[in-house]
Amino acid sequence: MEKTFDWFGARGVGLRKSGSDREYAGAVDGIDRVELVLLSAGEIPRELAAGNIHLGVTGSDLVREKLANWDARVAELAPMGFGGADLIIAVPQAWVDVATLDDLDAAAAAFRRTHGFRLRIATKYHRLVREFLREQGVADYQLIDSQGATEGTVKNETAEAIADITSTGETLRANGLKILDDGLIHASQATLFRGRRRDWTDQQRETLKVLMRVLDI
Numbered sequence: 001m002e003k004t005f006d007w008f009g010a011r012g013v014g015l016r017k018s019g020s021d022r023e024y025a026g027a028v029d030g031i032d033r034v035e036l037v038l039l040s041a042g043e044i045p046r047e048l049a050a051g052n053i054h055l056g057v058t059g060s061d062l063v064r065e066k067l068a069n070w071d072a073r074v075a076e077l078a079p080m081g082f083g084g085a086d087l088i089i090a091v092p093q094a095w096v097d098v099a100t101l102d103d104l105d106a107a108a109a110a111f112r113r114t115h116g117f118r119l120r121i122a123t124k125y126h127r128l129v130r131e132f133l134r135e136q137g138v139a140d141y142q143l144i145d146s147q148g149a150t151e152g153t154v155k156n157e158t159a160e161a162i163a164d165i166t167s168t169g170e171t172l173r174a175n176g177l178k179i180l181d182d183g184l185i186h187a188s189q190a191t192l193f194r195g196r197r198r199d200w201t202d203q204q205r206e207t208l209k210v211l212m213r214v215l216d217i
Helices: 001-011 042-051 060-066 099-114 127-136 172-176 200-215
Strands: 014-017 026-027 057-060 076-080 085-092 117-124 142-147 160-168 177-188 188-194
Touching: 001 014, 014 085, 042 057, 042 060, 042 076, 042 188, 057 060, 060 076, 060 127, 060 177, 060 188, 085 099, 085 127, 099 117, 117 127, 127 142, 127 177, 160 177, 172 177
Parallel strands: 117 142, 117 160
Antiparallel strands: 014 026, 057 188, 076 188, 085 160, 085 177
């Protein structure tokens, strides 16, 4: 939130919370007819797609994960240059013969022959991971839902590999994991999105034009 406020402020639009820290309302200075609502990053993609908000700032990974055919439902207006993190595939460092997705595909087939069940990949990003692996031709696996610390699932023996967000890779290395050479699924960052709702009023469209000029987008 603070970095979003800074980003808008540097472009002449002041965003601020109004009321107590427990309230989820805000105020906008520097442009008329714009209201600020504070939501969690995970809520924003669905609220944009539903047409309940016109613009939203959230991670580009969350939009792609939570919205099927995301680019038909929201428009990407501006990457904001902060909140960067990579969604990647990582495997145990001990897998010395597995460095690429082709290696993972071969290892997955061998794993199933040996153990009688598919190699498990723990993740919170089911849609993105499934689409990526399908495009890359990796098929012999199963996704395990991770709601906690995904990096620990391999050490805890509830998964053989993971797909997760990382910024520096330090937590992965601390858990004995390595990123596949071609295992980058999506390079995420905070992004300003617009919902593609069709019932904007003329006044709302004009306000958007003014805001885009002020933001130089």
